[in-house]
Amino acid sequence: MRIYMAPMEGVVDHHLRRLYSRLGGIDRCVTEFIRVTHTRLPDKVFQRYCPELTTPLPIPVPIQLLGSDPAMLALNARRAARLGAAGIDLNFGCPAKTVNKNRGGACLLNEPKLLFDIARQVREAVPTATPVTAKIRLGYESRSRYIENALALAEGGIAELVVHGRSKADGYRPPAYWDCIGEIREQLSIPVIANGDIWTPEDYWRCRDESGCEHVMLGRGLLSRPDLALAIKAQQDRTDHQSLDWSQISDLLLGFQRETTFAYPLQFCGNRLKxxxxxxxxxxxxxxxxxxxxxxxxxxxxxxxxxxASRELVA
Ligand SMILES: Cc1cc2nc3c(=O)[nH]c(=O)nc-3n(C[C@H](O)[C@H](O)[C@H](O)COP(=O)(O)O)c2cc1C
Structure with missing residues (x-):
């Protein structure tokens, strides 16, 4: 069983990734997405989003790219790989209006042929040892064409597919359609990683039943319960797991706040913590x-x- 930490723009930076990788239970993280338009990005952009290029974590941290131009994505992917990226992850799930308006993220789910071209060109641009993966939703306006999209990406040569079990139109409204993820899994020979609405170990087991996926990606659930991956793995291994209490959580918060205070301009101080x-x-x-x-x-x-002061508060 593999558990991935979901990319979460504006929250999960390299500080939080390091903190979670130290806590344990996570097998892979991903950077926040890097937008690729019509230029080759300077190296410092990759290094800023992925300091793990020079200070690696014990777990892989692929670089996530978002864009719609196969050649430009390939060019930037090649550069990222040369800089030492642990992998290239392609984002086809972002629902943000500004991103979709510029033909990026989830709106590309209406263009399976383009997904294929992107996957193929990125795959060909990076060394064989660099995994190319992708993350999709179940569709754009509706839950449709997800099998077609998944097959296009697999044919394009991706090594793994993460599926967030909602369409763009579903937003973040529960439920996540784990059964649709299962339909994709049945069609693909590469690993399919289920994502969406896993908040508890019980949710993990229900998702596994409904999707047939053993591997999952955890996002908001992991933010709300930092030891969620450990708790799931403890149930799988039938070992005891002591949940983190509030004083342990407040220690993590304090460490995170101290570390990030000078990492961002003062006007953004505390944003990620909040x-x-x-x-x-x-x-x-x-x-x-x-x-x-x-x-x-x-x-x-x-x-x-x-x-x-909050340490005095009892959970
Ligand atoms: C604040 C926030 C930022 C996100 N940023 C990204 C991102 O940069 N790239 C991406 O592929 N998904 C992004 N997502 C989607 C998550 O990775 C994940 O697919 C989604 O939250 C569903 O999983 P969950 O129910 O476990 O949170 C973001 C989600 C949230 C809540």
Whole structure:
């Protein structure tokens, strides 16, 4: 069983990836998406999104590319691979209006032939040892053509496919259609990784039953419960797992805040922490109080003091 941490733009940066890889249970992360348009991106863009190029984690961190021009994606993928990328992941799931308007992300799910061309050209541009993978939703306006899209990507030469079990129109509304992921899995000979709405170990087992997929990608569930992957693997191995308590979570928050304070311009200070807190509230009630206490501040000292004070709160 493999468990991947989902890419989450605006939240999961290399600091959080390192923190989660230290916690354990995760077998792969992905960078936030890098937009490819009509240029070859400078090396510093790849290095900024993926500091793991020079400071690797014990787990692979492929670079995620988003775009619609096969030749430009191939050119940039080749450069990323030369810089040492652990893999190239192609994003066909992003629902953002600005991205879709510029012919990127989920809107390409209406163009299976283009998916094939992108996968094929990127595959041919990078060394055989560099895995090319992709992430899709079940469709754009509706849950349709997902088999066609998945087959196009597999034919194009991708090594693995992550499927978020919703269309773009479904947004993030529950449920995630794990059964549709299963239909894709039955058609493909490459591994299919199920994604969407796995919040608990019980959800994992239900998703596995409905999709037939053993491998999963966890996004918001992992943010809301940082030891979710460990808890799932403990159930699989029939070993005990002690859930993290609030004081352990607040230590992680403090470490994350200290590490990121000077990594971003001061006007963004605490942004990622607040996003993480939004999801943590689902499992840890004190996260809600902490969020209320920090939501209007960007002052690193106030943020840090609030996290320390929150240790007194009992989950
Ligand atoms: C804040 C946020 C940012 C996201 N950014 C990306 C991204 O950069 N690339 C991508 O492929 N998916 C992105 N996603 C989608 C997730 O990777 C995942 O497919 C989705 O959240 C469903 O999984 P979950 O129910 O486990 O969260 C994002 C999701 C969220 C909530």
């Amino acid at each position: 996003q993480w807190l939004m999801y943590l509230q689902r499992t840890y009630p004190p996260a809600q109080q902490l969020f209320e206490a920090v939501k209007k501040t960007r002052d690193p000292e106030v943020l840090e003091a609030a996290i320390i």
